[in-house]
Amino acid sequence: LWQKFGVKEFGGKEEFQQEFIRHVETTLARSIYNCDDLAAYQAASQAIRDRLIVAWNKTQQKHTTKDRKRVYYLSLEFLMGRAMDNAMLNAGIKDITKSGVADLGFKIEDLLEQEPDAALGNGGLGRLAACFIDSIASTNYPGWGYGLRYQYGIFKQRIVDGYQVESPDYWLTFSNPWEIPRYEIQIDIMFYGYTRKYTNDDGKVVHVWEGGEQVQAVAYDVPVPGYGTETTNNLRLWASKPTREFDFEKFNAGDYESSVRESQKAETISAVLYPNDNFYSGKELRLKQQYFWVAASLNDIVRRFKKTHRPWKEFPDQVAIQLNDTHPTLAVVELQRILIDMEGVEWDAAWNIVTNTFGYTNHTVLPEALEKWPVPLFTNLLPRHMEIIYEINLFFLQKVEKMFPKERDLLARVSIIEESTPQQVRMAYLAIIGSHKVNGVAELHSELIKTTIFKDFVTIYGPDKFMNVTNGITPRRWLHQANPKLSDLIASKVGSYDFLKDLNLLKKIEPLAHDPKFQDEWVTIKKFNKARLAAHIKQSNGFEVNVNALFDVQVKRIHEYKRQQMNIFGVIHRYLSIKAMTKEEKKEATPRVCIFGGKSAPGYYMAKTIIKLINAVSEVVNADADVGDLLKVVFIADYNVSKAEIIVPASDISQHISTAGTEASGTSNMKFVLNGGLILGTVDGANIEITREVGENNIFLFGHLAESVEDLRHKHRFSDVPLDPNLEKVFNAIESGTFGDPNIYVSLISSVTGSDYYLVSDDFQSYLDAQKLVDQDFKNKDTWVSRSITAVANMGFFSSDRAIDEYAESIWNVEPISME
């Protein structure tokens, strides 16, 4: 069934083994007789990496000679997870490496386990970037990712006494075989200093920025192999290093110690990923990271363009740059600065080039997540950029005033500068004004940005500038790698693995939804995956869970808007119900394992309280003999990409229960359904489109709609809305100490009894009703499995390959380059 991919392949197993042994003996300076799993992982990945580099070089040469438009995906986060399994799969060498290492006495699974996750992201936005670069390569687009090479990725989470404890993720301890340092690519980056202007010999006013702190950006390249193609693209990550010049100055002044200290300071720029998801905190170091990465990337892109000796006006015909949320918005200003200050292009011509180059993707409407930099901080760090922003704003407001002469308020509302004390730079507005297309990430979300946060800009630019590209996920990692048995079963029916490249082919299994033999195989695989997760839970949490119980999963960042609190309140409600059941009633009840996982931002008190409550409930419920197998509660510590690969295929039900209108899209919802789990969810984000694709009989929806949210919040603010009676019982249990010290949960409870911003009480009864339906329906095994099969058969739309084709067609205007 496997198609072979030619050039990237080894001559065969023997050649792989030779390469493996060579790397053990020379690269690692070890003996094959003294080679543990870690060394074997390192040698195997070196051998695979060599293949990728050959393909990488070929691809880059091809793209350079073809000289066509490229796309650059700027993202401050790339949540890649592990690389080895994906590299083997995409290069088509999984079988030979597997049997190659087996002959030498190693199990491939043990080697894969040695690799630390590349966890350079927080959650949805970072993982989306990782799926996107996989799809850009797999669909043969010439495209690079640009990001930061953090020394510390997202923190590691441990649970101590029920609380989250963070520790640093030093993922580079054993060196990283998947990156190629490019010490020759060094770019000077400046901060602070001052600006001045003078008139040159041609009578032109020239602006200069000088006198600031300098650091150096060094490139590290990560090959990104496409699946079933020779295309191997590049993810370029920048690391900060001290500049030599800077060292010398201080050193010569005799201040050796402070010279070393300054050097170390340079390295802090790319040292650590900010662990906030959907929450903005205006820290100077974060703005420094943003400028450092954006300036290095643009310098690189511009240098590549200049080699073609084209006139500047052709820049947008050669280059498309996508801004992954507002984090890289400074790129708009930096490109304008390069063009007008360094390359002597006139303002208007330059601005035309800039706006035709950039596209901006918005990933959240939460007001607390929108970036706004204080003008004083900005001016100090990037004085020339601040001047250019004022200029951009001036021209923009003049245009608006001409279009809408009588609307004074409009000008204040859309100004890039918010007139607060201190003034703030609204990065989202700058991104809109500096781009030719703005998109949301699911239909509802794209509508919401047009009617709420960016409404005025639709008035100004018209509706065509704003569009939707619904997110997607890569079926390579999220079906084939995470769930090889399901992928194999599907392939055996579809006749090939082509569905991994064209996910719409899944439709072919729909007629089998009621085929008893197929259903049996389907159920066996689900059970296998549940057993695999149960083994993990046994190992990490120390207790057994019943694989025949309904596995109910909510794994994602912990956030009030995602409403893990509603889930755990529901679990408490279930616990109280079980305690009140007769023996007969218990026999009828559906056993559940409620599984939670996710990290809280270290400074997010309410999210940390939710984690504590989940663990407190887990302790009480799991130890209660009255409950037995009917309910188990599990918090899986340190949720990350590689744990998701074990958790996702094991769900019967997964929860995506954000307050309607708050979750831009969600992408794990797609992963769970693709692996045969059903969704319990609100009418929010991509849940809506999933419902349309899989049919409303194959999803459990509940709760108020986005259009009602504003009114409900208003009611809470201006009148006494009675608490949901079932929720009241839950709160009484917590307050009476059933789950330990009730003082811990005071603010969590009052956030609901008070303004209930996330409408937990309003949605609670509807949530319980939906849960009840889930319990009933799960008993009917035949119907359940046919719903599961039907849902999977209709998930083709959610491939990130489809999403990338849409971006390429309607935003980037780039075309695939065949490697033939």
Ligand code: 26W
């Ligand atoms: C400045 C702090 C900060 C950090 C990260 C603000 C905002 C973010 C991200 C944009 C938040 C994020 O990850 N959003 C998620 O993006 C996913 C991919 O589009 C969506 O599926 C999720 O619904 C959305 O929450």
